[in-house]
Amino acid sequence: MPIGSPFHSRTDALCRTQEWREWSGYFAAISYQVSHEVEYYSVRNAAGLLDVSPLFKYEITGSDAGQLVDRIMTRNIGKCQVGQVVYSPWCDERGKVIDDGTIARLGETRFRVTAADPNLRWFQDCSSGLDAQVRDVSVEVAALALQGPNARNILKQIFTKIDLDRLPYYHAIEAKLGINRLEISRTGYTGDLGYELWIGADNAEALWDRVMEAGQGFGLQPLGLAALDMLRVEAGLLLIDVDYTSAQHARIPSQYSSPIEIGLGWAVDLAHRDFIGAEALRAEKQRGSLRKFVGLEVSWEALDELFDEVDLPPQVAGRASRMPVPLYAGGKQIGQATSMLFSPILKKYIALATVEAAHSQVGGRVEMEITVEYERKRAEARVAKLPFFDPKRKKALAHS
Amino acid sequence: MSQDFDAIVIGGGHNSLTAVAYLAKAGMKVAVFEQRGLLGGAASTEELFPGFRFNTGLSDAGLLLPDVIDDLGLTAHGLDWLEAPALAFAPLGAEKSLTLWQDLGRTTEELGQHSKSDAQVFARYTQQNAAFGALLQEMAKLAPPSLQYKPLPLLLAWAKVAIRARRLGGRRMMEFMRVLPMGAARYLDEWFESVALKGLLGAVSVSGLLQGPRAAGTAFMLLYQQMGSTGGYMAMKTAQGGVGAVSAALASAAGSYGAEIHTGVRVAHILSENGKALGVELVDGSQVLAKVVLSGAEVRHTLVDLVGASKLAPSVMRRLRALKLRGSTASVHLALSGLPKFSTSDNDNERLTGDIVICPSLDYAEQAYDDAKYGRFSARPILIARIPSLLDSTLAPDGEHTLSITLRYAPYHLRGSDWGNEKERLGDLAVKVLSEHAPGLKKLIKQRKVITPLDYERDYGLTEGSMMHGQMSLDQLVMMRPVPGFVGYRTPIEGLYINGAGAHPGGGVTGAPGRNAARQVLKEI
Amino acid sequence: MARAGKKVLVLEKRPVLGGATVSEEVYPGFRYSVFSYVVSLLRPEIIRDLQLPKHGLTILPLESTLTPLPDGDYLYRDSDKWATYRNIQRFSARDADAYGEYGRDMYFMAKAVKYILGIRPPDPTSLHPGELLRLAKLGKHFLGLGADKLHMLVKLMTMSSAEFLEEWFESDPLIATLSSSGIIGTFLGPRSPGSAYVLLHHYMGEIDGVFRAWGFAKGGTGGISEAIASSARAFGAEMRTDSGVAEVAIRNGQVKGVVLENGAEIDADIVVSSLDPKLTFLTLLNPEELPNELVDSVRGFDTYGSSGKVNLALDAAPDLACLPGLGPHLRGAISISPNVDYLERAYDQAKYGQFSEKPYIDVVLPSMIDPHMAPPGKHVMSCFVQYAPYQLNEGTWPEQREAFGDAVVNTLSEYIPNLKKIILHRQVLSPWDIEQTIGLSGGNIFQGELSLSQLFFLRPAPGYADYRTPIRGYYQCGSATHPGGGITGAPGRLAALEILKDGKL
Numbered sequence A: 001m002p003i004g005s006p007f008h009s010r011t012d013a014l015c016r017t018q019e020w021r022e023w024s025g026y027f028a029a030i031s032y033q034v035s036h037e038v039e040y041y042s043v044r045n046a047a048g049l050l051d052v053s054p055l056f057k058y059e060i061t062g063s064d065a066g067q068l069v070d071r072i073m074t075r076n077i078g079k080c081q082v083g084q085v086v087y088s089p090w091c092d093e094r095g096k097v098i099d100d101g102t103i104a105r106l107g108e109t110r111f112r113v114t115a116a117d118p119n120l121r122w123f124q125d126c127s128s129g130l131d132a133q134v135r136d137v138s139v140e141v142a143a144l145a146l147q148g149p150n151a152r153n154i155l156k157q158i159f160t161k162i163d164l165d166r167l168p169y170y171h172a173i174e175a176k177l178g179i180n181r182l183e184i185s186r187t188g189y190t191g192d193l194g195y196e197l198w199i200g201a202d203n204a205e206a207l208w209d210r211v212m213e214a215g216q217g218f219g220l221q222p223l224g225l226a227a228l229d230m231l232r233v234e235a236g237l238l239l240i241d242v243d244y245t246s247a248q249h250a251r252i253p254s255q256y257s258s259p260i261e262i263g264l265g266w267a268v269d270l271a272h273r274d275f276i277g278a279e280a281l282r283a284e285k286q287r288g289s290l291r292k293f294v295g296l297e298v299s300w301e302a303l304d305e306l307f308d309e310v311d312l313p314p315q316v317a318g319r320a321s322r323m324p325v326p327l328y329a330g331g332k333q334i335g336q337a338t339s340m341l342f343s344p345i346l347k348k349y350i351a352l353a354t355v356e357a358a359h360s361q362v363g364g365r366v367e368m369e370i371t372v373e374y375e376r377k378r379a380e381a382r383v384a385k386l387p388f389f390d391p392k393r394k395k396a397l398a399h400s
Numbered sequence B: 001m002s003q004d005f006d007a008i009v010i011g012g013g014h015n016s017l018t019a020v021a022y023l024a025k026a027g028m029k030v031a032v033f034e035q036r037g038l039l040g041g042a043a044s045t046e047e048l049f050p051g052f053r054f055n056t057g058l059s060d061a062g063l064l065l066p067d068v069i070d071d072l073g074l075t076a077h078g079l080d081w082l083e084a085p086a087l088a089f090a091p092l093g094a095e096k097s098l099t100l101w102q103d104l105g106r107t108t109e110e111l112g113q114h115s116k117s118d119a120q121v122f123a124r125y126t127q128q129n130a131a132f133g134a135l136l137q138e139m140a141k142l143a144p145p146s147l148q149y150k151p152l153p154l155l156l157a158w159a160k161v162a163i164r165a166r167r168l169g170g171r172r173m174m175e176f177m178r179v180l181p182m183g184a185a186r187y188l189d190e191w192f193e194s195v196a197l198k199g200l201l202g203a204v205s206v207s208g209l210l211q212g213p214r215a216a217g218t219a220f221m222l223l224y225q226q227m228g229s230t231g232g233y234m235a236m237k238t239a240q241g242g243v244g245a246v247s248a249a250l251a252s253a254a255g256s257y258g259a260e261i262h263t264g265v266r267v268a269h270i271l272s273e274n275g276k277a278l279g280v281e282l283v284d285g286s287q288v289l290a291k292v293v294l295s296g297a298e299v300r301h302t303l304v305d306l307v308g309a310s311k312l313a314p315s316v317m318r319r320l321r322a323l324k325l326r327g328s329t330a331s332v333h334l335a336l337s338g339l340p341k342f343s344t345s346d347n348d349n350e351r352l353t354g355d356i357v358i359c360p361s362l363d364y365a366e367q368a369y370d371d372a373k374y375g376r377f378s379a380r381p382i383l384i385a386r387i388p389s390l391l392d393s394t395l396a397p398d399g400e401h402t403l404s405i406t407l408r409y410a411p412y413h414l415r416g417s418d419w420g421n422e423k424e425r426l427g428d429l430a431v432k433v434l435s436e437h438a439p440g441l442k443k444l445i446k447q448r449k450v451i452t453p454l455d456y457e458r459d460y461g462l463t464e465g466s467m468m469h470g471q472m473s474l475d476q477l478v479m480m481r482p483v484p485g486f487v488g489y490r491t492p493i494e495g496l497y498i499n500g501a502g503a504h505p506g507g508g509v510t511g512a513p514g515r516n517a518a519r520q521v522l523k524e525i
Numbered sequence C: 001m002a003r004a005g006k007k008v009l010v011l012e013k014r015p016v017l018g019g020a021t022v023s024e025e026v027y028p029g030f031r032y033s034v035f036s037y038v039v040s041l042l043r044p045e046i047i048r049d050l051q052l053p054k055h056g057l058t059i060l061p062l063e064s065t066l067t068p069l070p071d072g073d074y075l076y077r078d079s080d081k082w083a084t085y086r087n088i089q090r091f092s093a094r095d096a097d098a099y100g101e102y103g104r105d106m107y108f109m110a111k112a113v114k115y116i117l118g119i120r121p122p123d124p125t126s127l128h129p130g131e132l133l134r135l136a137k138l139g140k141h142f143l144g145l146g147a148d149k150l151h152m153l154v155k156l157m158t159m160s161s162a163e164f165l166e167e168w169f170e171s172d173p174l175i176a177t178l179s180s181s182g183i184i185g186t187f188l189g190p191r192s193p194g195s196a197y198v199l200l201h202h203y204m205g206e207i208d209g210v211f212r213a214w215g216f217a218k219g220g221t222g223g224i225s226e227a228i229a230s231s232a233r234a235f236g237a238e239m240r241t242d243s244g245v246a247e248v249a250i251r252n253g254q255v256k257g258v259v260l261e262n263g264a265e266i267d268a269d270i271v272v273s274s275l276d277p278k279l280t281f282l283t284l285l286n287p288e289e290l291p292n293e294l295v296d297s298v299r300g301f302d303t304y305g306s307s308g309k310v311n312l313a314l315d316a317a318p319d320l321a322c323l324p325g326l327g328p329h330l331r332g333a334i335s336i337s338p339n340v341d342y343l344e345r346a347y348d349q350a351k352y353g354q355f356s357e358k359p360y361i362d363v364v365l366p367s368m369i370d371p372h373m374a375p376p377g378k379h380v381m382s383c384f385v386q387y388a389p390y391q392l393n394e395g396t397w398p399e400q401r402e403a404f405g406d407a408v409v410n411t412l413s414e415y416i417p418n419l420k421k422i423i424l425h426r427q428v429l430s431p432w433d434i435e436q437t438i439g440l441s442g443g444n445i446f447q448g449e450l451s452l453s454q455l456f457f458l459r460p461a462p463g464y465a466d467y468r469t470p471i472r473g474y475y476q477c478g479s480a481t482h483p484g485g486g487i488t489g490a491p492g493r494l495a496a497l498e499i500l501k502d503g504k505l
């Protein structure tokens, strides 16, 4: 049985549908209201508040903390200043992705790493020979994601003493709620302007209440996982064990992925670095990767036609679908789409997919399997640039 | 970068010296650095007290590969053997004793007094062990093949061994495979009925193991200790001047081929860059560079302390951490004003020329182990003692003697106490137990030195006091040695090789890891 | 064999079929799984081939393991991944992490050895091309695993279960409870090398494709035997109980039939013995008919028993001190294995010929899952116990049996305070009793230790691991043959395949 997160008393009261999913052993609301689209639109037009406490969180300290994090991450953490946050995957020695998350440098020798899965043992095993301690703070730190164009204005109601206008994308700042400290980072999983708030679990409820209260005039809605899944697909953000398999869960060779293969090549910094997996990734760079992670836009005309044949309007997922489907080109299977969505804001049927490298050029054509009245058909799709949706406000500083 | 040497060898144990001699003989420019003031490592002969020279670790060189002696001409370099008529003597109390002799007939005769049937089968037992031991010795000369390392010549060499095994006959070959993973206790139970005989023979089956004689795989150790011998007890050879003479001869041979040998010089780091070994840094901060580095020091020390944990992949660290060192042997060295009289030995000193073994039964040994399991040293330990001065007058002043006792089990990790507290208590215990059979012993003691597993770590470089550089349990043999995934005497650091007891075939004064590693290096560069 | 059209007769000495896999109403209204109590290892191909579900086989899942601790705390693991994670985390956050990966790697291991469960062992000394081919196939299988898995497998084959687990975990209750699978039925402690193999043996089972899943058979383990018997009957086999075989009759090195204990003679061209090799070769045959080396091997075959079983009829549900009241934990296993030293001390006593006064006990309550096992509201409790050495230093088992039962009940009472008050009936089985009732020599539950020197091509004797014997027409099919003990059916199946193959020649 899942248990409640530190915000459970609040989320439980609001979750009218009582639709919950288990997230790392916690109850997580799928959708608070009957229509999850309300929540989806709140993020794109106003603001949404999501309980992300079930993330795993590790605090890494000690005089070699920086060295350890740099050893683990494919990104160059040496470049990360205090107050900065970076996103990075991390790999096993064969250069296969174990997990991905954000790394906040909270002090010269203090980092907080978030992860989708337990990673304590791995991080500890990477720390041999270094003066660095890894502590699992998942339970003691509660976390909220406040996302959407109004997010900043809501926070400004609460935190008047800090300058949120000038907090750049992927940076963090310390704040106080009464006498209690918390950290605010300009991060998120929605591809929109947004913040994540990190606070001691004991003060979680107070924080929720303050944010909800401050958000009243700004269209703030509690946000469930169904809407989140749509938002992250539009943002081109991949999800572990949906869009790729963690090296710690993979059972057969084809299930392992390198960061390059899952579209995170940009987050692999090989120059003069010796992180875990670097050697294998150098070799892969030279060799070229076999697979690539891409976005797809499915042709609406093709969908229309297929459904027209059976006299039905196109039936596409109202929620993001995680049922993987095969992709074809030239009559043979060349990959699979792993997350699919009819994007309400783009009005397009989009998908995240892994394809053979030869089929990964933007604009290239593939066919995606579509089931029409229990029959398997194929619809044309084009490789699209990721992210599908990328508003300026996501990264921009506020106009002063 | 200029290199000072073709090869640097860390540690001056006999295996390192063997490697050095082979490399130098092949024309390489080689230097060896030993931290201690003298060579020999776990098989050294040292003057602990003025005029008294002791074998401070292993005292016997019976396992030394004949190939090493011949290839390096050790006889010409001063290695000489002394004749010891007795293999092992077990005082049994109440004027009874049991002695195993070099001469099989004499052993059988003596055994007849204990058990007719044991006397009858003993010859067959020694034959079988000799055959199995010979096979093991063949295997000891080859690098273990593995999934990551299977060059054709090596596979052919192993195929030859397999054919040799096949030539024992199908039945014998099956028996070989059946026996190796057995407990020594069960193996001995299958052969013999005399409790005393089984205790005596079983004593060496737990050499370097934190396991009792019932443990699966101790039959392997029983046979390993008999590689190249026929006596049914343990390969035994006494070097003139003490076991340290082996290393002295090796050093002399190496020197004659031009190798540099430095003692009293501790290696502080192995220099490496991008996963490649460059040389070593000595404690005084000076750096010595070479094409390859070999280490005869314990493998975890070599990699974790000398190379540095932060240079090793997590999976390598996991394997090194999982390495079971399990040091559990201590020794007690006594300078004696005269020869002790064993109540049972009818004053015939001949019996005392081999091992003196206190291990009256297999259950005794098993119970000794039970204590160690819970982090205590054995209340009734297994003792294997020697009086080398009996055969070799150079070791002690006239009329006086040296007695060295190897004691099991003395676990490195004590619970609720530490070796600082327990050290002399252990010495007292060893003397007390031996005195039960040699009542006058205490009065003869002029000086005493106890060497605990902690001392072996601090002073002899044996991590956790592990005399085999990793216990030789079934899970740490052949391709699993020194740790799984290290193949062909190599390490994950390119150009760094392991040539000590941590590598196949393992511990004892065999010279095999040193020889094999040197041959591997010569093949590769 | 019946399915293949052979005319088959089963002769069973006892009044019931099943041997160590039997349910009996020892106390009115209560059905005990007298000996074996949980199932996992039964080969799926047997279930399919013999259509066992049609013949009544139902396996109910056993989902949890509770380890009560002396300080009133407990470790609880079940099929809820994250609840288990949190429970382990209370003891060690690192172990909670490692647990998932350990599970995956053990799945790899179970998969790696699954192949071996389905083949008859080759003879490594034979130069016959067929045997060399088998050997090569086997080699290819193992080399195909890759280095990491091969190393792990070697460790499992050679190490002690506790030391193997210590490479993964640090918390004592978890290591102890996992390692206890390595001591079940074997005269080894958790720190004895060889116990990791026994651990693996317990992971090889598969229920509906899921490795290491354990379950209860509906109606007790006897339900399995009944289903197999029913299937066999449907294929035309005949079963006779109360028909002990006294002797296997041979003429000119060829089997002729059997002589029953009541003197009756039955002729057959083929006789198959599911008894242990001591009975199969030394009792049912005249050893003089056999090669000396086989007789020596069989005499040396280690069948020393070390397990006991205590079956209890309870007036009410047991109430655990650490988790009072009814709850899902009562539907799973309760393991008395608080720490490794506890288990090791239990073994120490047994090594020198005493039963453990504080034993390892694996408790299950079949009636919690299958209510037909006991009257409503009442329960049967099965306690599997290590160690009860076959040979006692002092006294005999008939003299010591109840003292042993007391030790078990006393130990359990420390964790289940109401136990003594609710016991209606107690059945205590020592290895001696097991030997007496179902004829397992030495009382060894696997018909012979699962040690490296008694496995695969060495089981039960070098040169006789192919289910055949030196006597033409005489075969072996019991747990003493490859792949060994447990409710697997595998030796029986593999033997039948060999017999049918010989029949074709």
Ligand SMILES: Cc1cc2nc3c(=O)[nH]c(=O)nc-3n(C[C@H](O)[C@H](O)[C@H](O)COP(=O)(O)OP(=O)(O)OC[C@H]3O[C@@H](n4cnc5c(N)ncnc54)[C@H](O)[C@@H]3O)c2cc1C
Residues within 6 Å of the ligand: B010, B011, B012, B013, B014, B015, B016, B033, B034, B035, B036, B039, B040, B041, B042, B043, B056, B057, B058, B059, B063, B207, B225, B265, B266, B267, B268, B296, B297, B298, B301, B329, B330, B331, B406, B456, B459, B460, B461, B462, B467, B468, B469, B499, B500, B501, B502, B506, B507, B508, B509
């Ligand atoms: C009391 C005792 C009894 C034994 N009994 C038996 C027995 O009965 N049977 C058996 O088979 N074996 C026995 N052995 C084990 C046997 O003696 C050893 O396995 C063998 O001597 C190992 O030889 P080696 O050359 O591989 O290593 P070692 O002899 O250990 O040599 C390693 C050398 O490296 C040096 N060193 C380490 N680190 C450094 C550094 N950083 N810089 C420089 N030098 C360094 C050390 O000082 C040491 O001299 C016994 C050992 C002991 C101690």
Ligand SMILES: Cc1cc2nc3c(=O)[nH]c(=O)nc-3n(C[C@H](O)[C@H](O)[C@H](O)COP(=O)(O)OP(=O)(O)OC[C@H]3O[C@@H](n4cnc5c(N)ncnc54)[C@H](O)[C@@H]3O)c2cc1C
Residues within 6 Å of the ligand: C011, C012, C013, C014, C017, C018, C019, C020, C021, C034, C035, C036, C037, C038, C039, C040, C041, C243, C244, C245, C246, C274, C275, C279, C307, C308, C309, C384, C434, C437, C438, C439, C440, C444, C445, C446, C447, C477, C478, C479, C480, C484, C485, C486, C487, C488
């Ligand atoms: C106490 C105990 C607990 C166990 N727990 C489990 C468990 O939980 N899970 C598990 O998988 N395994 C368990 N086992 C092991 C498993 O039960 C056995 O390995 C399996 O039942 C063996 O089956 P078998 O057919 O080889 O031999 P057996 O079941 O021993 O069958 C042999 C049969 O031959 C009969 N017989 C003997 N002599 C004669 C004769 N002269 N003439 C005719 N018939 C004769 C016997 O009465 C018996 O019925 C346990 C075993 C025991 C003893």
